[in-house]
Amino acid sequence: MTDFSARRTMMVDTQVRPSDVTKFPIIDAMLSVKREDFVPAAKREAAYMGENLGLGGGRVLLEPRTLAKMLDALDIDQDELVLDVGAAYGYSSAVIAHMAVAVVALEEDGDMAHEAEEGLMSAGMDNVIVHTGPLNEGAPDHGPYDVIVVEGGVSHLPDAILAQLKDGGRIACLFMDGALGEVRIGYKLDGRMHWRRSFNAGAPILPGFEKHNAFQF
Numbered sequence: 001m002t003d004f005s006a007r008r009t010m011m012v013d014t015q016v017r018p019s020d021v022t023k024f025p026i027i028d029a030m031l032s033v034k035r036e037d038f039v040p041a042a043k044r045e046a047a048y049m050g051e052n053l054g055l056g057g058g059r060v061l062l063e064p065r066t067l068a069k070m071l072d073a074l075d076i077d078q079d080e081l082v083l084d085v086g087a088a089y090g091y092s093s094a095v096i097a098h099m100a101v102a103v104v105a106l107e108e109d110g111d112m113a114h115e116a117e118e119g120l121m122s123a124g125m126d127n128v129i130v131h132t133g134p135l136n137e138g139a140p141d142h143g144p145y146d147v148i149v150v151e152g153g154v155s156h157l158p159d160a161i162l163a164q165l166k167d168g169g170r171i172a173c174l175f176m177d178g179a180l181g182e183v184r185i186g187y188k189l190d191g192r193m194h195w196r197r198s199f200n201a202g203a204p205i206l207p208g209f210e211k212h213n214a215f216q217f
Contacts, residue, residue: 002035007048009063011035021068023075025152029098030068038091038119055088057109058204066183067092070149070172072094073185075200076100078147085166086135086206088114092151102141103128107136108207136208138142138164145169150194152206153181162186174203194213 013032021027036047038217039061039075046053051157052060062070063160076082084093089106089112097120105120105128107113113132119127136158138148143145150161153176165171171186184195 002045004034004047006200008035011048013062016068019065021072023072025076025099026068026071026095029095030064031211032098032216033091033094034123035064037123038089038094038116040089049094050113052203055112058207059064059086059088059109059112059150060203061088061091062203066174066203067095067151067195068113069199069201070183071096073100074147074170074172076147081143082149083139083145084151085138085161085208086129086151087116088112088151090120090125090128090130091156092149093130094120094123096149097125097128098149101127104145106135106139107131108131108133111211122171124146133210135206140164145172150174150206150209151208153203155205155211156209158208162188165190169199172198174201176202176205 009191036044039047042074044132046136051063080100082096082103084105087093087107092106113130117130144166146169148165148171150173153174167188169188174181174183183198183201187194187200
């Protein structure tokens with residue numbers, strides 16, 4: 001029988017801590033949440049590998065290092081509401097739920113959203129709401145949000161997402177330029193976005209977050 005608990009500890013000790021992520025809430029959450037329960041059954045054995053885990057259809061579960069460093073840079077408080085865009089099977093939302101007052105897990109794939117709801121319920125995460133809808137439209141009915149996390153690459157950030165971020169709020173996005181990517185943290189101040197580079201990473205661009213070139217004759 002696979003010892004997933006040991007793998008979870010090894011993930012934190014070899015992928016998260018060496019990436020300069022040492023905040024207790026993040027470490028505790030990543031040690032507590034059973035990552036193997038938030039991936040397709042056929043992928044359970046690969047749940048703790050140190051790279052993005054393919055979920056099909058161009059979607060991935062971000063590697064542990066990337067998620068951990070995003071959360072470290074965002075520094076989520078216990079009284080904050082978080083929108084998790086592209087939550088897939090719910091792993092990232094379960095981790096974030098350990099730090100925030102509540103999480104809205106946004107997923108547009110109906111099957112993934114259903115599995116996320118089941119997994120989060122089984123894990124006792126009663127402060128997470130799963131919202132099914134287009135990723136690039138956000139979940140305005142539950143916002144505005146103190147923090148937004150985008151679980152995949154972007155080349156264009158829709159205005160609808162930024163509109164749902166509270167003034168004074170933060171957003172983490174992985175901006176892709178070809179095969180290269182960079183996580184940036186955006187701060188909304190007086191209605192304007194200010195961006196700070198954080199670290200390099202990579203992931204497929206989420207549907208609806210592609211850059212659309214202007215039509216040319």
